[in-house]
Amino acid sequence: MQTSGVTTGQLRAQVGLCITVALLMNGSTGLVCYTTVESLDLGCLLQWDCPHASPNTTYTVQTKTQGDPWQDVSWCVWVSSRSCDISQAFSNFELYNMIRLGVHLSPSSTVWIEPRKFDYSDFTFSAPSVLVSLKDDELLVQVQFPCAANRRCSLERCCPISELIDPWTTVTVYNNLNHSEHQSRTVWTQEVVSYVELSGLAPGQNYCAVANFSFPTFSMAASPKSAPRCVQTVSKSGLLPVMFLGIGLTCLLLVPLLTVFLRRARRAAPAAEPQPKTPASDHDPVSLVPLPSVPVDLCDIHVEFADDRNLLQSPLQPGPDLHPGKHQ
Structure with missing residues (x-):
């Protein structure tokens, strides 16, 4: 009976140990870890607290993006700290992202705490900044976004969050x-x-612009409003002196130019003088010679046709007699 009792006690101890180990593996008894996530401008800082863990316990953090397997965060493997910045582990915020903490009970035994999601419900953002410029009655507002804590693009320059997400931006202009x-x-x-761009501004008023933005399709993850930037619109009465000043300056510039131009035009214009007649060329086929006033007998004019060429022959040149009977 004593032997049986010892055996029964050993069995009970072994069963209790197995149950305890099973509960520890499930993370429900003896090993409780509380995890929190802080996210600012798409960064991600995981913090945890395991009250019943040994001070020498080490931890490993893993992440998982929708469609991919679990992967170790290389700078948070077998660490004894209680936090891990995993901002660089995520690059696509449109998919599901998961985080889990592993507790190393021994070199060959690791308990994985229940995973948690990392999504828009964790996001917080810094306020953007705005620049304003006025053109006629339109106000142009330029919104600049804060630098992302996620350093996917570069470690050496500001990476605006708009390089990682496409936010909804709201601009408000008020008098x-x-x-x-x-x-x-x-x-x-x-x-x-x-x-x-916003239009319909009244002249002679002081307008200020503020802006904020939110994660796409989730307005609950929104930034605070920016500091206001203000601009003064020009009143209509204030435009008159400007117009008169512009007209006066234009006249001062144009009058001397017109005076110089007119003087040069007068100097360049020649005095009106009678132009000499151009003498007739010796090579002209017909020279215009004034006819004498002496009467000419038509019988003294002779016309000759030779080799199909029309020649005008003057009375001084001899030619065939067209009236042979008259001289017989």
Whole structure:
């Protein structure tokens, strides 16, 4: 009976040990870890607390993107710290991203805490900055986004979050003297910098612009509003002195130019003088010679046709007699 009791006690101890190990592997008893995620501008900092773990316990962090297997975060393998910056582990925020913590109970035994998602519900953003410029009655607002903590693009330069996501950007313009006069416009930003134009501004007023943005399709993950930037529109009465000044300057420039031009035109114009007649060329077939006023007898004019050429022969040249009977 004593032997049987010892055997029964050993069996109970072994069963209890197996149950304890099973519970530890499930992370439900004896090994409880609390994980939190902080995310600012698409960064990701995982922190954990395992109250019942030994001070010498080491940890490993793994990540998983939708469609891919679990992968170790190379700089957070077998570490004794209680946090891990895994900002560089994620690059596609349109897919599901998962994180899990592994607790090393021994060199050959690791307990994986239940994974958690990393998505828009964890996101927080810094406020953007705005620049404003006025053209006629239109206000152009340029929105610049904060640098992403995710350093996928480069470690040496600012990587705006708009290089990683396409945020919804909302710009609000209001009258600084009458806040009830305001207008807003929301655009889907697909460029690194967002430009928004607003019109219908009243002259002679002071307008301010603010902007904020949110994660695509999830307005709950939105940034705070930017600091306001203001601009003064020109009043109509203020335009008159400017117009008169412009007209006066134009006249001052044009009058001397016109005076110089007219003087040069007068100097270049020649005095009106009678032009000499051009003498007739000796090679002209017919010379215009004034006819004498002496009467000419038509009988003294002779015409000759030879070799199909028409020749005009003067009375001084001899020619065949067209009237032979008259001289017989």
